[in-house]
Amino acid sequence: MVTAVRELGAYTVLHAAAPAGEQPAPGQFAMLSCAEHWGGGSDERPYLARAFSIARVAAGEWQFLLEDVGPGTRRLADLTPGETLLALGPLGRPFTPPPAGRRAILVGGGVGIAPLAILRDRLGEDATVLLGFRDGDRAQGAQLLAGAVVATDDGSVGHRGRVTELLEAELAGERGAVVYACGPAVMLEAVRALCERAAVPAQLALEAGMACGFGACYGCAVPRRGGGFLRVCVDGPVIDAALIDRAEEHAGAPL
Amino acid sequence: MSVEFCGLSLAHPIINGSGTFDAIAAKAVFGDALTRSFPFAAYVSKTITLQPRQGNAAPRLWESPSGLINSIGLPNKGLRGYLEEDLPQLAQIASAARTGPSGSPEREGIPIFTNVMGSTAADIAELLAACQERAEIAALELNVSCPNVSTGLDIGADPAVLASVLAQVRPHTSKPLIVKLTPNTADVALCARAAQDAGADAVSLINTLRAMALSPGRARASAEAWLGARTGGLSGPAIRPVALAQVAAVAAAVSIPVIGMGGVQRAAHARDLLDAGATLVAVGTESFRDPSAAGRIAAALRE
Numbered sequence: 411m412v413t414a415v416r417e418l419g420a421y422t423v424l425h426a427a428a429p430a431g432e433q434p435a436p437g438q439f440a441m442l443s444c445a446e447h448w449g450g451g452s453d454e455r456p457y458l459a460r461a462f463s464i465a466r467v468a469a470g471e472w473q474f475l476l477e478d479v480g481p482g483t484r485r486l487a488d489l490t491p492g493e494t495l496l497a498l499g500p501l502g503r504p505f506t507p508p509p510a511g512r513r514a515i516l517v518g519g520g521v522g523i524a525p526l527a528i529l530r531d532r533l534g535e536d537a538t539v540l541l542g543f544r545d546g547d548r549a550q551g552a553q554l555l556a557g558a559v560v561a562t563d564d565g566s567v568g569h570r571g572r573v574t575e576l577l578e579a580e581l582a583g584e585r586g587a588v589v590y591a592c593g594p595a596v597m598l599e600a601v602r603a604l605c606e607r608a609a610v611p612a613q614l615a616l617e618a619g620m621a622c623g624f625g626a627c628y629g630c631a632v633p634r635r636g637g638g639f640l641r642v643c644v645d646g647p648v649i650d651a652a653l654i655d656r657a658e659e660h661a662g663a664p665l
Numbered sequence: 666m667s668v669e670f671c672g673l674s675l676a677h678p679i680i681n682g683s684g685t686f687d688a689i690a691a692k693a694v695f696g697d698a699l700t701r702s703f704p705f706a707a708y709v710s711k712t713i714t715l716q717p718r719q720g721n722a723a724p725r726l727w728e729s730p731s732g733l734i735n736s737i738g739l740p741n742k743g744l745r746g747y748l749e750e751d752l753p754q755l756a757q758i759a760s761a762a763r764t765g766p767s768g769s770p771e772r773e774g775i776p777i778f779t780n781v782m783g784s785t786a787a788d789i790a791e792l793l794a795a796c797q798e799r800a801e802i803a804a805l806e807l808n809v810s811c812p813n814v815s816t817g818l819d820i821g822a823d824p825a826v827l828a829s830v831l832a833q834v835r836p837h838t839s840k841p842l843i844v845k846l847t848p849n850t851a852d853v854a855l856c857a858r859a860a861q862d863a864g865a866d867a868v869s870l871i872n873t874l875r876a877m878a879l880s881p882g883r884a885r886a887s888a889e890a891w892l893g894a895r896t897g898g899l900s901g902p903a904i905r906p907v908a909l910a911q912v913a914a915v916a917a918a919v920s921i922p923v924i925g926m927g928g929v930q931r932a933a934h935a936r937d938l939l940d941a942g943a944t945l946v947a948v949g950t951e952s953f954r955d956p957s958a959a960g961r962i963a964a965a966l967r968e
Binding site: 625 | 685690695720730737901902
């Protein structure tokens with residue numbers, strides 16, 4: 411059941427009563443749909459459930475960060491407290507905490523900052539957090555991760571430019587870090603390439619359109635380094651960056 | 666409520682459509698909850714080919730009005746990988762699977778149907794012969810939505826080609842042979858009749874309908890396709906009335922059992938297909954939205 415819905419700049423934070431059973435680890439996701447008025451919207455969509463990172467677990471609630479980009483996200487953002495939210499999860503492979511003595515650098519872009527919030531909650535204040543947004547309205551999302559260093563494309567908040575420029579500076583001479591990243595494919599690819607060059611291990615939370623979330627549909631496959639595919643739902647969403655040649659632009663189907 | 670199908674006794678008439686439920690992945694995700702209350706009365710494997718297949722390039726999915734277009738491309742480990750790695754795991758899951766209504770004696774153990782596809786009669790014969798040797802496999806389902814290497818047309822789209830291929834492969838197995846018909850043909854009832862006459866023990870339908878979506882980011886007046894394979898197959902509620910028409914036409918044309926499927930979301934939809942002449946009903950895309958959907962439908966059918 412939805413317990414609260416709040417605006418956060420361009421985003422919506424959806425709070426829902428935690429389902430009974432296993433509680434999420436940072437990086438895991440849930441398949442969300444609404445009990446009422448799911449389908450029958452514009453073009454008879456949405457039809458399938460949508461995959462969302464679990465952004466935070468607190469006070470018996472799971473929180474999700476939404477951006478209205480299509481019929482599914484629009485309907486979810488229109489939920490009001492008391493309505494029934496259908497959630498299948500937690501699903502997928504979570505982030506692995508850094509080995510002792512290594513510091514964590516969290517890099518997020520846009521609505522992809524969601525799984526970094528719960529990761530930050532677990533890792534504590536020592537983690538470095540770098541977040542990038544298109545504009546100031548979206549940069550309000552950074553409130554989910556206190557103390558984050560922010561970059562915006564339009565320079566309205568923080569560094570003017572890409573979050574990966576902040577990462578590049580952070581990685582200069584760095585050997586003892588682990589990078590945790592989630593965001594658009596173009597950002598993930600830049601993070602992957604930077605970390606590969608700096609020989610710093612990276613864990614990437616991938617996004618892909620998926621019909622099921624539990625390994626049945628094979629729709630979320632992304633090419634694996636050396637051949638074959640990874641299913642983002644069961645082999646990810648968090649993968650070791652060394653498992654892929656590049657973070658693919660087309661991985662996010664508009665589901 | 667138990668159902669006889671090709672000499673097998675099933676706890677209820679609800680099974681899965683091939684390629685819509687990966688029992689091995691589901692066991693890893695849901696653990697014992699999967700086998701404690703298994704949604705299907707028989708488990709149909711995804712399509713197995715002689716050689717391993719990687720599947721199609723991304724993107725593989727598109728959500729359409731009340732439906733899903735997929736171009737997954739039948740990724741699988743190939744016959745050897747299936748028989749050596751997957752089948753023993755599937756057999757373990759299937760033998761532990763409890764299915765049936767609460768309140769009446771539950772069954773432990775369900776049969777496995779292995780779905781295979783080949784582009785020549787020789788390939789199909791090899792697949793059937795290898796599966797014939799394995800006791801874990803209760804029945805075989807032949808996917809005939811595969812282009813014939815010489816004609817380029819789907820084997821199952823032409824009744825004469827279908828009959829010829831089936832006549833050549835039928836002797837290679839004594840297990841029940843189900844032919845998964847393609848809906849992308851002029852007259853599915855003729856194809857079903859040809860399958861029956863060539864020795865099929867049952868037919869299943871409908872497979873996905875060929876469909877396409879254009880890329881939302883394409884240049885003006887371009888026909889750039891969204892899916893990596895350009896076209897895909899449409900499933901989900903959008904195809905339910907088509908499925909009903911084809912199942913009714915096929916059931917009227919053959920005397921062998923029919924497995925009906927296409928857009929089933931609720932018991933009423935399964936009931937429609939049963940009333941149209943199906944012996945079993947498969948749940949497919951709906952399991953993507955709710956992995957326990959088939960169990961819910963089977964339970965509701967009893968009421």
